Structure formats: C-alpha cells, structure tokens
Amino acid sequence: MAAEPTEPGAHYVMKSEEEVSRLSNQHEIIKDAMGGLILANIDLSTRPLRVLDSATADGTWIRDFASGYALVQHEIHGADIDPTNFPANPPAGTIYRVQDIKKSWPEDWKGTFDLVHQRLALVGAGPAQKEAVLNLAALVKPNGWIQLMEAENVFVDDQGPAMYDFVRLMKDMFIIMGAKIDLTRQIPGWLEEAGFTDIQDRLIDMKIGATNPNPRLAKQGVYSTAISATALSRFGKSLPPEKISLSQEKLDTLVTDLRTELFERGAVYPMRVVWARKKV
Template sequence: MADISEDKLSEKNVEDVGSRYFLPRNVEEAERMQNQHEWLKGGADGLVLAPIDLNRSKMRVLDAATADGYWMQDAKSIFPKDTEFVGFDNAPEGYPPLNSSPPLQIVKQNLVEEFPAAWKNSFDFVHQRFVIPLFKTEEVPLVLRNLIGCMKPGGWIQLVEMDFQTPVSKPIESCPAVQAVHKLTSTVVSDPLASTKLAGRLTDEGLVKVGYKAIEMVAGSSHPDPELGERGKRNMLSVLGFFQSVAKPEMIGMTEEEWKSLPQRFAEEMKNHHVALRVYFVWGQKAAAQ
C-alpha cells in the first residue's frame, strides 16, 4: 500500500473534511443516530464483535466520530466499571449532551489531523463506525493510521461500515426504489464499497488476527422483530431524505416526479418485500510488543 503521510494532504483537504459530513448536527439527527444504534445493535446481537477480553480491568476505550457519545454510554454496560472512555468528533458542540454520570468525555478532533501525543499507544480498544466511505481513497490510509496509532500493543480496533452498493434485498427485481437508493448513495459517498476493503487495509497496516462479519440489516415488515424492523424503516427513510437534500434527480437519471415519490415507493417496498443492507464489522489487533 502506498505511503500517504499527513503532510501530503493539502490544507484544502483538511478544510473540506467538515463539508463531507452532509448530515445535520442537531437534536433530530442525534435521535436518528440513537435509533440507528439500537437497530444495529439488535441486528448484530451486540456492540463489540471483536474478540477482545471484556473482563480486563482499567482499560481505555476510544470512540472515533462519536457524535453525542451514545455508543460510549451504551458500551459502558459491557466493559468493566473501571474502563475509561474517550470520544472525539469534529463538531461535538452540534449535538445535545447526553445525561450520564459522570459526563461523557468528548473532545474536538478531526480524523485526518494530527492526534494528541497523549493518545499514542494508549487505548485497549478503538471503535469507529459509519465514516470511512465519506473519505477519498487516498485519505483512508491516513485515517486508519491515526486510529491504529492510538492502539496499545495487543489492543484491538473495530470498524463498522455499510456496503452502499451491493444489493441484498429480495426479490431485487421487485424493488426498483431500493435499487434507486443504492444508486443514489453510491453517487454521493466517496467509496460505496469501502466497507468491503477494510479487512485488507488493516492487514496491510500490519494488524494481526484481522476478521470481519457481514450482517444483513433488515428494514421494514420482513424483520422478525417488528420493533427493529420499524427502527430500520425510520432510519432508512431519514437517511434517504438527507441524501436527497445533497443530490439532484438527474444524478441518477430520475425525473422530478420520480424523485419526489422515491420515499413513498421506498417505504412501500420495505412493507412488501425483504429490504436490507449489508453492514461490515471489521476488527484487528496490534501485535504485542516483543
């Protein structure tokens, strides 16, 4: 893999990082992400799939792109009580604070800028989800190296990302709105298949015991758990709305009328068919010091 250091990113690249996060930062978005969190946790049957020992004492956990810190608040229930959690986001002030005791530790930090020196080799577990596809291919190694640099020798990282392109809904020929949504999201993100490349990237970066699990997240009436199916439906329609706000119908060959009716048609397909998307949980361990 090519060596891409931070100084090879132009100042404009760094300034543009904020613009790639097209989703809003407000109470409504925090609520959407919390709903998405519960849907994902239910579909994956847990928050941490990496084979880390969750019984060790005095661990440190870093949550990248944490938003309001909801993942950290929930993850506290599965880690030992003496675990220290640190979260960062490039604009944490945009989200309403969660009620937690003690308050969540969330700092302002950008994924492509230099990380605090105190974080180097400092965390037993690093977690990040739903960010990598927004970065350009040439930026991803820097993002991963920043995160890997925070891991202690023997520590673990877990990355969670959607496959925006591969259709897993059934029967796909009966889901033209689903196909249109795939086309739309693939057009807006930088790399719609970034999730499928993460295991290879972690291996290239020298991590060991790299593994992954691909999970089909069902949205709508075909979910065996009606509550989770409804959560998925709400999340998918909300995300579609945001994608439509930054795109135009001609980008995917739609008329204005087709564009306006897309949410309604998408909802109907989630009601009548098996609509799902694939999410990858990818993990790896930093080799222990010799």
C-alpha cells in the same frame, strides 16, 4: 459523522435532532444484527481499559457500551467533528473531544487505547479513507484491538425498486465525495499494513421494516432509513443532474416510495464488521 459545510456533500448534512434520532434507532438494529456491540476478542469484564469511540455523535454507542460493562469503569473517549450533540454532563470516566477523522489525532494518544471503535463514518474522509484508518490504527496499543464497520453498498437479491434507488444514490454520494465504494474490501489490507494480526470480518444484514421479525425494530428501521433518504434526496437535488443516477421525479418521490416499500416488503442492508489485534 457529518461532512464539513465546505466539502462536497455538504447538503447531505442532516439537522442535528434528526441525526441523533436516526443514529439512536439505527444503533439498536445494528446491535441486534451483530448480537452485541463488540466482536473483537477482548476481555472487557476484568480490568479498566482505555476505549475510543470515533465518530461518536451524541455518544449512543458509549452509553450502551458503558451500561453493558457497568462492573468495570473503563476510561471511555468519544470523538466527533461536531460537538453539538455531546452530552452536557457525561458520566465519570467518559471524555468527549472534537476530532476530524481526516486530521491527525493527538500525539500523546498514539499507542494508548485497548479498543478503538468506529462505525459508518469513513465516507466523511472522502479520498483520505486509508489515511483515516491508519490514523485510527496508530492509536491502538500493542495487543489492543480495533473494530470498524462500514456499509457494503451492494445491490442484493429480491431488493425492491425504492431500496435499489436508495443504494444507487448512496453510491453516487460516495463517488462524488471521492470515497471508495468497495471500502470494506480494502480495510483488512490497510490494517495488515498498519501492523495488525488476527484480522477477521463478518457480514451482517441490517433488517429494515417488514424483514425484521421484531415489530419495534422494524418500525425503527423504516424511520431511520427514511431520514437518511430525506437527506440523500436533498443532496441529490443540490447537484447537476448528470452527477446522479436518479431523475428529479424519482428524487421527489424517493422518501415516500421507500417508506411504503419498507413497511410492505422490507429490505436487507448489508454491512461488514472488521476487527483486528495490534501486533506486540
């Protein structure tokens, strides 16, 4: 989900076609690392359910989800702040709407979804991340499930210098936008506060470049990360030098250095999936 043009971090917004391509490539790598799309213990194969994919972008997750459960036609809703990339002719049973995760969802949606999914979007809520999670939680019906994924934003062992700089710059963006860097540690408590139980989480390693044993996914990881680094560099250059951790020289070479490093030695980018069930 992109930031609004009037917010801090507006220069981090990517061109539409770049963002769609990045998300599509990233989606496959994340799915491979997770071993699927859904970790929540929900039966999706026997009856139609009402499902929401928040921060859906062009609906890549929705299309993959629908194809994986083709024998049951679920009612699937996709929501995003930017409708530019919504499919022109979505398949039957799939509905898209414009929605800012920082704002209230439709009143008649509350307590109606069997599954609410959102991935890598909460930085867009800035200091209102908790409110964004609680608003999503309110959409889940009793005994329904929520699944959220966010980056760990931590430095890992044996991380190359370019990837280290990339993570440093990502942390700078979180701070400037007022987002919590330790977000993944906060989410379970917020869900418990919202009336959820069976709260579980799993750390997954998104393997980028040479660390990924699948040659196709290895290339896709380099491609999608380079697009993110390009946008991050633009974001960094738009700010006063004292606001960011990297020098102008490092900002100028970050994308090239990162691409080379990822092809040669690769990297691991940790993410955490949190899922929970709404109490009856």
